[in-house]
Amino acid sequence: MCVFQSTINYFPEEVLEHVFDFLSSHRDRNAVSLVCKSWCRVERFSREKVFVGNCYAVSPERLLSTFPRVRSLTLKGKPHFADFNLVPPDWGGYLHPWIDAMVKARANLEELRLKRMVLSDDTLDLLAHSFPSFKSLVLVSCEGFTTDGLAAIAANCRSLRELDLQENEVEDRRGQWLSCFPDSCTSLVSLNFACLKGEVNLAALERLVARCPNLRSLRLNHAVPLDALQRILAQAPHLVDLGTGSFVHDPDSETYHKLKNAIQNCTSIRSLSGFLEVASRCLPSIYPLCSSLTSLNLSYAPGIYSNELVNLIRHCKKLERLWILDTIGDKGLGVVASTCKELQELRVFPFDPHGVGYTAVTEEGLVAVSAGCPKLNSILYFCQQMTNAALITVAKNCPNFIRFRLCTLNPTVPDAVTQLPLDEGFGAIVQSCKGLKRLSVSGLLTDQVFLYIGMYAEQLEMLSIAFAGESDKGMLYVLNGCKKLKKLEIRDSPFGDVALLADMGKYETMRSLWMSSCEVTLEACKKLAMKMPRLNVEIINENEQMEASTDDKQKVEKMYLYRTLVGPRKDAPAFVWTL
Amino acid sequence: MESIVAHENDLNLKATELRLGLPGTDESEKESASCTKNNKRSLPECAEESAKNDDLDAQHGDCEAAPAAKAQIVGWPPVRSYRKNSLQQKKAEAETGFYVKVSMDGAPYLRKIDLKVYKGYPELLKALEYMFKLTIGEYSEREGYRGSEYAPAYEDKDGDLMLVGDVPWEMFMSSCKKLRIMKGSEARGLGCGV
Numbered sequence: 001m002c003v004f005q006s007t008i009n010y011f012p013e014e015v016l017e018h019v020f021d022f023l024s025s026h027r028d029r030n031a032v033s034l035v036c037k038s039w040c041r042v043e044r045f046s047r048e049k050v051f052v053g054n055c056y057a058v059s060p061e062r063l064l065s066t067f068p069r070v071r072s073l074t075l076k077g078k079p080h081f082a083d084f085n086l087v088p089p090d091w092g093g094y095l096h097p098w099i100d101a102m103v104k105a106r107a108n109l110e111e112l113r114l115k116r117m118v119l120s121d122d123t124l125d126l127l128a129h130s131f132p133s134f135k136s137l138v139l140v141s142c143e144g145f146t147t148d149g150l151a152a153i154a155a156n157c158r159s160l161r162e163l164d165l166q167e168n169e170v171e172d173r174r175g176q177w178l179s180c181f182p183d184s185c186t187s188l189v190s191l192n193f194a195c196l197k198g199e200v201n202l203a204a205l206e207r208l209v210a211r212c213p214n215l216r217s218l219r220l221n222h223a224v225p226l227d228a229l230q231r232i233l234a235q236a237p238h239l240v241d242l243g244t245g246s247f248v249h250d251p252d253s254e255t256y257h258k259l260k261n262a263i264q265n266c267t268s269i270r271s272l273s274g275f276l277e278v279a280s281r282c283l284p285s286i287y288p289l290c291s292s293l294t295s296l297n298l299s300y301a302p303g304i305y306s307n308e309l310v311n312l313i314r315h316c317k318k319l320e321r322l323w324i325l326d327t328i329g330d331k332g333l334g335v336v337a338s339t340c341k342e343l344q345e346l347r348v349f350p351f352d353p354h355g356v357g358y359t360a361v362t363e364e365g366l367v368a369v370s371a372g373c374p375k376l377n378s379i380l381y382f383c384q385q386m387t388n389a390a391l392i393t394v395a396k397n398c399p400n401f402i403r404f405r406l407c408t409l410n411p412t413v414p415d416a417v418t419q420l421p422l423d424e425g426f427g428a429i430v431q432s433c434k435g436l437k438r439l440s441v442s443g444l445l446t447d448q449v450f451l452y453i454g455m456y457a458e459q460l461e462m463l464s465i466a467f468a469g470e471s472d473k474g475m476l477y478v479l480n481g482c483k484k485l486k487k488l489e490i491r492d493s494p495f496g497d498v499a500l501l502a503d504m505g506k507y508e509t510m511r512s513l514w515m516s517s518c519e520v521t522l523e524a525c526k527k528l529a530m531k532m533p534r535l536n537v538e539i540i541n542e543n544e545q546m547e548a549s550t551d552d553k554q555k556v557e558k559m560y561l562y563r564t565l566v567g568p569r570k571d572a573p574a575f576v577w578t579l
Numbered sequence: 580m581e582s583i584v585a586h587e588n589d590l591n592l593k594a595t596e597l598r599l600g601l602p603g604t605d606e607s608e609k610e611s612a613s614c615t616k617n618n619k620r621s622l623p624e625c626a627e628e629s630a631k632n633d634d635l636d637a638q639h640g641d642c643e644a645a646p647a648a649k650a651q652i653v654g655w656p657p658v659r660s661y662r663k664n665s666l667q668q669k670k671a672e673a674e675t676g677f678y679v680k681v682s683m684d685g686a687p688y689l690r691k692i693d694l695k696v697y698k699g700y701p702e703l704l705k706a707l708e709y710m711f712k713l714t715i716g717e718y719s720e721r722e723g724y725r726g727s728e729y730a731p732a733y734e735d736k737d738g739d740l741m742l743v744g745d746v747p748w749e750m751f752m753s754s755c756k757k758l759r760i761m762k763g764s765e766a767r768g769l770g771c772g773v
Contacts, residue, residue: 084654141659167661195661250747279749299662302669351666353656382656407656440657466655491654 013038017046026051048072053486053511055093055117056536059566060101072111072136073098079514079560080464081489082116083141086516086558088542090573095119096126097571103130111136118142124149128156136162143169147196151177154185161214162190172198179204188212192219194243194274199223210235216268219243222276227255233262241295242266244274251281260285273297273323280308290315294342297323299349310335320375323347326360326382333365337372345378345403353382353409360409363390363416370397378403385416386443391425395432404429405440411467411492414444421445427452430460440464450474454481462487475499479506489514497524504532512562523552525559529579536568537561539577677752679733683711683760694755699748707731711760718744732759 020043023029033043049072052058064070077093095117102109109131117139124145127134134157147170153163154177178200181188188208193200200223209215209232216239220229224245233239249256269289278301293316298304302325304312309324310332316322319340326348328336336343346369348361363386370376370393377400386408406426415422422443430436430453437459441449445468453460454477461484469475475495478488479502488510496519507513507528522539529537540558568578677695690710697703704715716727723742724730731743735754743751743758 081654083659084657085660086654141661167659169661248749248753250750252747281747281749300665302666349662350656350658353658353663382658409656411652411655464657466657 013042016042020046024049045069049111050074052076054562054564055098056566056569057511057562057564060098061105062565064101064105064107068105069108071108071133072113073102073109074113074115075117076115077117079489079512080116080487081491081514081516086491088540088575091540091576092569092571092573093117094571096123099123099127099130107131108133110134111138113138113140114142115140116142118144119149120144121146121149121152125152128152131157133159135159136164138162138164138166139168140166141168146171147173147175147177147198150193151175151180154178154180155182158185159187160185161187163188164190164192164217165195166192168195170196172196174198176201176204178208181208183211186211187214189214190217190241191215192217192243194219194221194245194276196221196223202228206231206235213238215239217241217271219273220245222246225249226259226282230255230259230262233259233266237262237265238268239266240268241271242269242274243272243297244276246277247275247282248277248279249282251285256282256285264288267292269293271295271297273300275301275304278303280304283308283312287312287315292318294318295321297321299323299325299347301325302327302351306332314339316340318342321345323349325349325351327351328361328365330361330365330368333361334368334372337368340373342375343369343373344375346373346376347380348382349380350382350409360384363387366390367393367397370394374398375400377401380405380407382407382409384409385413386422386425387415387417388420388422388425388428389415389417391422392428395425395428399432399434401429401433401436403438404433404436405438405464406442407440408443411442412444421448423448423452427456430456435459438462441468442466446470447474447477450477454478457482459484461485463489465490465493467492469493469495472496472499472502476502479503485509486511488512490516490518492517494519496520500524501528504528507532507535507561508563510563512560514558514560515556516558518555520556520559521553522556525556526552526579528561533567534563534565535561536564537579538572539579541575541577679755679757681707681710681758681760683729684762684765686711692758694752700744700751703743704731707758707760713760715760720745728762730761732761733757734759 016039020029020032023032026049029043029047033040044066045068047067048069050063050067050070051074052063053076055075055077075095075098078087078091081087082091093116095114096119103126109127110133112127113136119139119142129152137153137160150163150170153160181204185208200221202224205224206228209218215236218232218236218239218241220243222245226247226249229244229247249259263285266289270292272286272289272293272295275298280303283304290312296316296319298309306327306329309328313319313322313332313335317339320342322336322340322343322345324347328348333348336346348365350360361381361383363383366379366381366383366386367390376398379401380403383406386406414420415425422441423446426441426445426449430439436457439453439457439460439462441464447470450469450473453463460482463478463482463485465488472495474493475490476499478485479499491514495515500515500520501524525537525539529535538560539556540560542557572578678691678693681690681692692706692710694703697706700718708715713729714727715729715731716724718724732740733743733751733755734757735741736756740759746754
């Protein structure tokens with residue numbers, strides 16, 4: 001082959017397109033489109049999967065004209081801190097304009113993945129009627145719709161393969177939405193309705209499962225009792241991912257016996273979750289599954305006590321992902337460490353966040369897991385206390401962390417032994433984990449930790465800060481140091497105007513910045529907004545005091561800024577000012 | 580400023596310790612528990628040195644503030660509302676008692692007991708015997724509570740009158756709506772043998 005570089009430009013576009021087909025990641029595709037104009041054009045017209053990290057960064061119309069062949073769309077709406085009640089309702093993140101635009105453009109939408117968006121039943125209805133090839137709907141942490149909207153999807157999406165509802169607030173209208181899947185629907189591969197609160201028609205569910213031979217993932221809600229589960233499993237032995245509903249029954253009954261048999265036939269189950277209601281005496285029935293499990297989520301099952309949990313985990317030698325409650329205790333985590341040698345991701349959630357006189361987990365559990373699980377690369381850990389020594393040990397044991405999120409239940413708790421800030425501990429983490437992309441810090445922290453983060457966290461893309469730091473220097477270390485930073489969210493920390501305005505251009509390289517209960521003034525926000533037309537600087541103004549006074553020196557309670565191609569959004573509610 | 584001097588052999592630290600409450604008010608056990616968790620220094624150590632009084636005050640100040648602060652910080656710890664609400668519900672269920680009425684044939688008024696308190700049938704029956712001053716005797720699948728003057732029965736979700744003891748405890752807990760202590764003669768008809 002002669003000079004490759006000049007040759008590739010003379011390839012016909014179909015060849016380029018075919019090569020680009022192999023690029024599945026949107027980041028790779030973005031990179032490719034920057035190479036030259038012709039590559040950009042070919043890439044644009046061939047891109048089918050589009051990822052929009054902030055629904056207000058671009059308009060639906062613009063997206064459709066750039067990527068006319070879009071078939072799969074991922075949209076994220078509200079800022080992350082909305083998950084923790086820091087964003088008032090009706091802030092925004094509406095799906096409707098997107099569906100509307102796609103209908104008008106006659107887009108051939110097949111997949112929709114939404115996170116923290118607001119959608120109404122009408123929107124779901126429009127969606128269900130407008131896209132005949134629609135295959136997949138995944139909703140995470142969304143709201144605004146009811147089971148009537150789900151009924152519309154069930155009834156009208158003839159090719160539906162996936163309906164995946166994760167942690168959404170859905171109003172239950174008890175309208176038998178499951179029965180709306182027509183008899184002709186046999187294409188379901190994945191169905192997850194664990195977050196729904198109401199009853200479902202069990203007979204309809206069983207019939208649906210029976211006629212969908214490709215069903216591989218099924219997550220039930222708490223209203224599905226164990227006897228129904230038994231019948232379902234008997235019809236769907238090829239399941240790979242199972243979320244049980246209620247798991248309570250008399251272990252001496254025939255039903256339970258049948259369940260055990262059904263479970264033994266389910267040799268493909270690799271992922272298990274649910275147990276939304278559970279009686280521990282029924283747990284032995286799932287032991288046969290444990291040895292092949294790679295993913296286990298018991299974080300919604302407070303009814304399983306520590307020793308039973310431990311008995312279960314002892315069987316799970318192939319586990320790669322484990323989500324549990326802190327009722328497991330440090331000892332239980334020790335068992336995880338000695339059993340789960342393949343573990344990559346661990347999440348330990350607080351059972352009783354505001355409880356007092358209750359042990360939860362401490363630094364010991366974390367150290368144990370870091371020592372026992374060499375493949376650990378992702379952790380979310382809610383704990384009672386932490387020490388620098390522990391974090392330093394963890395950093396040494398696990399240099400491969402990609403995600404490291406630590407939440408001390410008391411946000412400003414110091415090192416439990418030395419009473420010092422936790423700066424050195426987190427410093428060790430960022431220095432050791434060269435591939436770290438996401439970090440959440442907590443506990444008593446000074447500006448020093450941010451010096452370390454700025455210095456060492458070269459791959460960091462998302463940083464969450466709460467009740468930390470001493471001065472603007474802290475925030476400046478981060479903004480100056482973390483070249484790949486995309487999302488920065490800060491609450492209750494003493495960072496102010498100097499930090500905010502030091503490098504205004506930086507924000508155009510980032511997706512968004514959230515600052516609440518910090519030291520930033522209205523004046524600085526206005527300055528920033530004026531200088532940077534390609535940023536939307538939004539102030540969330542919940543009290544009336546701010547409206548009345550025009551004092552620019554007053555501190556802003558909540559500020560959310562993000563880069564955008566389309567200027568201030570038109571759907572902002574009265575309490576959101578775009579400066 | 581109180582001086583901290585240990586007089587008696589058993590130190591009686593509680594009487595002499597510095598705290599921010601008014602004299603005579605009791606520090607709740609919960610608070611001390613959280614104090615010892617967050618600060619690893621033990622109380623006796625601190626109490627003996629008067630020079631550390633300020634620290635002690637500060638410590639106690641922190642301790643007293645911490646539980647209150649925990650409850651008041653919006654969005655901390657950062658747990659998704661969906662998850663918080665789910666677990667909240669389960670906790671609430673776990674914490675509220677599960678009170679059912681207990682009637683006894685011939686008694687002028689009914690009583691109420693919290694089923695959650697008992698771990699199984701033996702404990703429940705003992706409690707009923709104690710409350711109503713009677714003997715219920717032993718359960719057998721074949722004979723029910725034969726040989727005893729009284730038999731415990733309950734009304735289940737379907738409204739049927741059932742003999743206590745046939746089904747596993749948790750199943751009984753979830754289906755029992757109210758209890759009724761029946762006089763032996765009537766109760767014989769409920770035996771499983773029939």
